[in-house]
């Protein structure tokens with residue numbers, strides 16, 4: 092594509108985040124990209140985003156943006172249930188589509204989204220933003236190095252978040268409604284981790300899961316624990332929790348055990364990884380991680396953008412690559428294929444949890 096004219100559908104938390112990111116990277120594309128319009132059923136939200144992020148047009152008419160012939164790229168940033176409508180309409184018109192995760196409220200709907208995108212052949216990318224986080228790329232390098240010394244044995248993750256239905260960033264309540272969100276903490280937050288785990292550790296072969304519902308919203312689990320076995324024999328344990336501790340930020344805590352080393356990462360700031368082995372305990376701080384990734388093709392051309400790399404502004408890095416790959420005619424990543432795979436693993440977890448933790452093979 093020679094020029095991109097972008098329409099953002101949804102001006103809530105993530106719609107604004109994309110608007111911010113796109114505006115940040117726009118000068119790097121020297122007039123080849125514009126943010127033409129933003130739509131939200133809440134006109135004030137659309138207008139506020141347009142003002143804050145220098146977007147030409149704000150409207151409450153979603154379809155007028157998707158149908159606009161001058162717009163060739165659509166960002167789908169509505170509550171989960173509605174992605175399929177945006178994707179179907181935009182795909183029919185042949186537009187490139189960035190769609191947020193999770194992109195469906197059921198396995199059936201996930202398959203339908205995949206069919207739409209695959210049969211239309213439009214360029215598409217799913218919002219697995221952690222794939223663009225410098226810290227995880229540094230972690231991947233460390234994993235490869237450590238694996239030469241002793242085998243990887245098991246991986247433990249605790250992923251927690253204040254129930255995202257109130258507060259400064261998450262102020263809407265659709266995540267407490269099963270018809271709009273599909274389910275709770277695993278599909279809404281943990282799907283990032285299911286994708287990340289396969290990217291970092293290999294294919295998941297089978298899962299055993301249990302869930303519970305403390306806050307009491309029907310169909311919305313706020314606790315999910317998953318035991319997993321990878322095809323390569325590594326095991327994993329994940330706990331996902333939505334809590335009500337306003338002072339505690341959303342955090343992912345990883346413990347990665349090799350036979351002769353332990354790597355830990357707390358994602359409060361995404362800026363340090365601790366490595367313990369038979370010799371010592373060492374802490375890789377932000378500048379160390381920066382040095383580890385700065386020559387990676389994904390980050391090399393951003394090496395002078397400390398605001399993006401140094402503070403791990405992975406939304407901006409993600410959107411930079413989406414725009415750049417479209418302009419250069421490269422393949423996008425991750426796509427619906429990766430999205431459907433993570434959705435399939437999540438579905439297996441729900442099947443197991445409904446069946447008292449019985450092991451479910453992931454196809």
Ligand SMILES: NC(=O)c1ccc[n+]([C@@H]2O[C@H](COP(=O)([O-])OP(=O)(O)OC[C@H]3O[C@@H](n4cnc5c(N)ncnc54)[C@H](O)[C@@H]3O)[C@@H](O)[C@H]2O)c1
Nearest residue numbers: 102103104105131132133168169170171191192193218263
């Ligand atoms: N990748 C990530 O890290 C990430 C982070 C947050 C949210 N998300 C995903 O992004 C999507 C949106 O989440 P959010 O946090 O921005 O939600 P949000 O509630 O903050 O924003 C959604 C916006 O959509 C508007 N809206 C709702 N229904 C609409 C409709 N039918 N037509 C037009 N506008 C409508 C609302 O007015 C609201 O402004 C969800 O799928 C969510 O899971 C992804």
